[in-house]
Amino acid sequence: MVVLVLGSGAREHALVRSLTLDPSVDRVVALPGNPGIADLAGCLPGDPADPTAVVDAARSEGADLVVVGPEAPLVAGVADALQESGIPCFGPSAQAAALEGSKAFAKEVMAAAGVPTAAAHVCTTVDEVERALDATGSPYVVKEDGLAAGKGVVVTTDRARAREHATACLERADAVVVEDFLDGPEVSLFCLSDGRTVVALEPAQDFKRVGAGDTGPNTGGMGAYSPLTWAPTDLVPQVLDTVARPTVAEMARRGTPFVGVLYVGLALTADGPRVVEFNARFGDPETQVVLARLRTPLGVVLRSAAEGELSGLPELEWSPRTSVNVVVAAEHYPGTPATGDTIGGIEHAEQVEDVHVLHAGTRRETSTGDQPGGLVSSGGRVLSVVSLADDLPGARSRAYEAAGRITLRGSHTRPDIGLAAERGEVVVPGQEA
Structure with a gap:
């Protein structure tokens, strides 16, 4: 193949x-x-x-x-x-991908399919935004309706900041979405669909804010880990039954069958899992840790989905080990990142046991004579440093040790990827000890 x-x-x-x-x-x-x-x-x-x-x-x-x-x-x-x-x-x-391309469309499909999610207001004017902010109260959640590379959402207690973001969104598009805030830890679940059958991968958790303790602006994702030992044991079958399968069935009913990855972003609330967002493709940085743990050959799985044959696929096999992804970001990211800086130490980083480094924002400079061009940064998220270990502390240790061996002027990592889980501090509302 x-x-x-x-x-x-x-x-x-x-x-x-x-x-x-x-x-x-x-x-x-x-x-x-x-x-x-x-x-x-x-x-x-x-x-x-x-x-x-x-x-x-x-x-x-x-x-x-x-x-x-x-x-x-x-x-x-x-x-x-x-x-x-x-x-x-x-x-x-393209029609099915509107589940990601339009937050308003995704909410419409969720409502039709009976999918549990946050109450939402689709606003087309600033006056409608003001009324929606009144209705939801603080914290305010304002989402750009179209594609925004994971950075079109503002969650804030500052009403002026929420209004400012909503106004900016309306200058770029016809609508903006204002939602109720969902409390509880967030989970990413990739659900593979061939248009009829749905198969879930293992859950992961990513970290969107740039700074430790979920501080600073949103990014495309500063890291992730899997598995989630603190999550409810029935989480995956519950999400398949209440979210993924009803959504895929609704898309088929509309004549726009969904084939590919339905990325389900969830908040685990006291009332159960609620959908934060849908994406129509693998998420980054979660894909890196999920695939690091997948033992079933990937090509067989993806071809089965593309050709409508997921129902005949044997149950997926997973490594019980833990994977952590630490993103090495460029100076000034998630603002305008510095680019063109020399990257070094990747081979040294990969000498750490069970670590591999994946390129994100890199390019080769033009070679001169017999000398190959050097590797330089070309984007905000430059590298993903991915580890495997028998437990979360070991995986975190390996990923951060390897990331520390990479040299890139002004680069930064978020220091607490998976730390709360390692400390046993991730709590699902309603399941407190």
């Missing part, structure tokens, strides 16, 4: 890494990929959100399966173009 992976981040590097470990996969190609992916697979130039370019690349490479990493190609209709060309694609159609 030849697999074409679309995207250029650490999520795609994780997908490529796992696919190359699958005995059924003969070759992996990425469009456009990154320097880390280039060490494992072929990389093609081009725009992964250009349907024509993707179909042409899939045909020229003889791809048996295309795996879409980021959200932009999905909303652009890449999966539709591949389907029309008879090329299996793991990723939903």
Whole structure:
């Protein structure tokens, strides 16, 4: 099997890494990929959100399966173009991807499917925003309606800040969503769908705020860990029954079957799991830790989903070990990041037992003569340092030791990825001892 992976981040590097470990996969190609992916697979130039370019690349490479990493190609209709060309694609159609592309649409589908989620107000004017803020009260949750790379949400007790964000959202789009605040720890659950059958991966928890103790602005994600030993033992079957399967069934009823990953972002409240958001693709940084623990060959799983055959897939096998992902971010991230700075120490970091480093925002400088170009930063989240160990303290220790061996001027990591869980401080409301 030849697999074409679309995207250029650490999520795609994780997908490529796992696919190359699958005995059924003969070759992996990425469009456009990154320097880390280039060490494992072929990389093609081009725009992964250009349907024509993707179909042409899939045909020229003889791809048996295309795996879409980021959200932009999905909303652009890449999966539709591949389907029309008879090329299996793991990723939903543009209409189905609206579950991520529009928060208002996702709320509409959840309401129709009876999915438990926060009460929401879809606002089209500042006056409607003011009334919604009155109704929800503090803390205020304001969400950009369209794609925002994980950074379109503001949660604040400052009403002026909430109003400011809502106003900015309305300047870019026709609507903004104001929601009730959901208390309780958050969980990410990836649910694979072939349009009818749904199979869940293992849960993970990510860390969106840039600073320790959930301080500072939102980012695309500063790290993650899995498994979640503190989560209710019936969490996955409960979410499948109350969220994922009803949503997939509702999408099929509408004539827009969902094929790919339904990323379910959850808050574990005193009233049970509630959906915070849907995404239509693998999440970053959670993918890195989930795939590090998956023992079932990934290519077989994704092809089964793309070809409508998940119901015949054996139960997934998982490592009982713990994985931690620590993101190395560029100076000034999540503001305007510094770029072009030399990256060193990756080989040294990977000498730590059971650690691998995935590239996110990196590029190679142009080579001169016989000398290969150096590796430099090219984005906000530069690297994901992923560990495996027998327990969470060990996995945290290995990830941070390895991250400390990487050199990048002005770089920073969030120091408390998984720390509250290690200390036994993560509590689900209603389940306190």
